[in-house]
Amino acid sequence: MIRKPQTLLLCAAMAASGVAQAAPSSEKKTVLTTFTILADMAQNVAGDRLNVVSITKPGAEIHGYQFTPSDLVNARGASLILNNGLGLELWFEKFTRQLGQVPSVTLTDGIKPVNISADAYKGKPNPHAWMSPKNALVYVENIRKAFVKLDPAGAKTFNANAKAYSAKIRAVDARLKTQLASLPKNQRALVTCEGAFSYLTRDYGLSEHYLWPVNAEEGQGTPRQIKGVIDAVRAGKIPAVFCESTVPTRGMQQVAREAGARFGGVLYVDSLTDAGGPVPTYLTLLQKDADTILRGLGGQK
Known part of the structure; x- marks a missing residue:
């Protein structure tokens, strides 16, 4: 049974959860992410220099999302799209093909995947790499590099934010290791x-x-x-x-x-x-x- 897809995000609730709403601004560039976890990571690196918006809303089932014409309209105002990769977003290739010239960055680049061992997906990479805090550090570094390229004037801000956020991820990793042990x-x-x-x-x-x-x-x-x-x-x-x-x-x-x-x-x-x-x-x-x-x-x- 394929889970029923959710509707478009781009709503005020995300602003309250630390992910910026797509605000009309001539000064800030807008970065889209395919789901809310990537948006939160990206916002921690972006700080106040960029608008970060998740295409899917909180609580969405993201694998089989069916994007809408409104998603495409909103995305055409973006400067960059961040996606997970590893086969997670089954809809993303079609989305970018219809969208056109907005560049994208895959945040799992550089991560060695764990392959699925059973059923229809046997041998394919497990896409949920962010569930390892160690992998999350790779996500953050890929975000940092993408933002420095997008907005070189903000490099100092992005570098400092990525360093501080990575330290928080390492602290959670150490705590989870102790607790689960x-x-x-x-x-x-x-x-x-x-x-x-x-x-x-x-x-x-x-x-x-x-x-x-x-x-x-x-x-x-x-x-x-x-x-x-x-x-x-x-x-x-x-x-x-x-x-x-x-x-x-x-x-x-x-x-x-x-x-x-x-x-x-x-x-x-x-x-x-x-x-x-x-x-x-x-x-x-x-x-x-x-x-x-x-x-x-x-x-x-």
Whole structure:
């Protein structure tokens, strides 16, 4: 089942969550990003020198987004588009082909991907590279270089902002490493709906199980997928399972019931919330997910 796409962002809620709204300004250039997490990263590097706008809105399922004519109209006023790459935005090539001459930068350039190991996407790169704080440092450096090229007069600002933001990412990485290491050895397994946590589980020494590899896959939550995860949870005596905020939880709720595990809660991966939600920034997303995993699997915050 392909998740139903969301509508255009470009709304005031993003301004409140640290991502600039597309304001009419003759002084600032506008940078578009394909989703909210990239917008937050970019805004931290841009500071006040650039307008940063996410095409998709908070809470959107970003893999199969269907852009609108309004997206194209708004994008033609942009000076640059930042995308994730690694096959994440299935719509992006068509979008840029229709858009024309706006340059784009792929923020995963330089990252060694983890390949998907099962199902229809076997052998293809897992696109959720930002779920590793170490990879996020590469995103930030790619953003910094892109902004210096776009606006050379702002280089000092971009360099300083990127340095300060990278220090915050490293601090979150160190904290997550310590916290997740507190999990008992027999509970170091992360079970989710989408296989979006391969980089996080690699960084922090957890095993990984999931219902489907990528949200855009046909047949999400099939009986075969559900049975496979139930068997893994039973065999590993895994105490809790999780699902992501942008997809229905019913398949994983069934896993929890039939495997005798708890449903440990919702994790955030593909999208931030608005300013009033639990994960208005990328760094709070990482910490919120770690707290949920720790609570679900029995570790201590």
